[in-house]
């Protein structure tokens with residue numbers, strides 16, 4: 001398994017290399033460990049706070065390990081007027097999570113987004129890169145059943 005030192009060894013050490021390093025670290029580890037930030041910052045000649053600034057600006061980076069399934073509900077305007085808040089609420093109630101949290105068993109992470117670029121087919125839900133357009137409360141149940149392995153009801 002690739003680790004941070006392998007990633008840094010294969011990466012440039014300029015500021016322009018930071019995003020590539022962060023993307024490779026996120027892909028390899030599933031998140032950016034807080035203790036890795038200082039090492040990365042030193043490698044690209046930035047301060048740790050500058051690297052944290054980049055990490056927290058982009059939603060694709062996480063400082064926490066993600067669940068096996070990351071569920072993202074779009075709450076952008078077009079999805080909101082079609083009922084996205086109810087969809088998000090159903091996931092939150094069923095999983096006992098707020099946006100940005102992961103279930104204690106590591107199975108589910110729940111997130112929201114402001115627009116996923118598919119406004120015409122909202123409410124829009126994404127689970128580990130699989131798209132669920134025109135989501136309803138039935139979609140919520142089907143997604144959770146599928147993730148839990150109950151494929152017969154999905």
Ligand code: FES
Pocket residue numbers: 074075076077078079080114115116117118119120122124
């Ligand atoms: S507002 Fe939801 S995809 Fe654009």
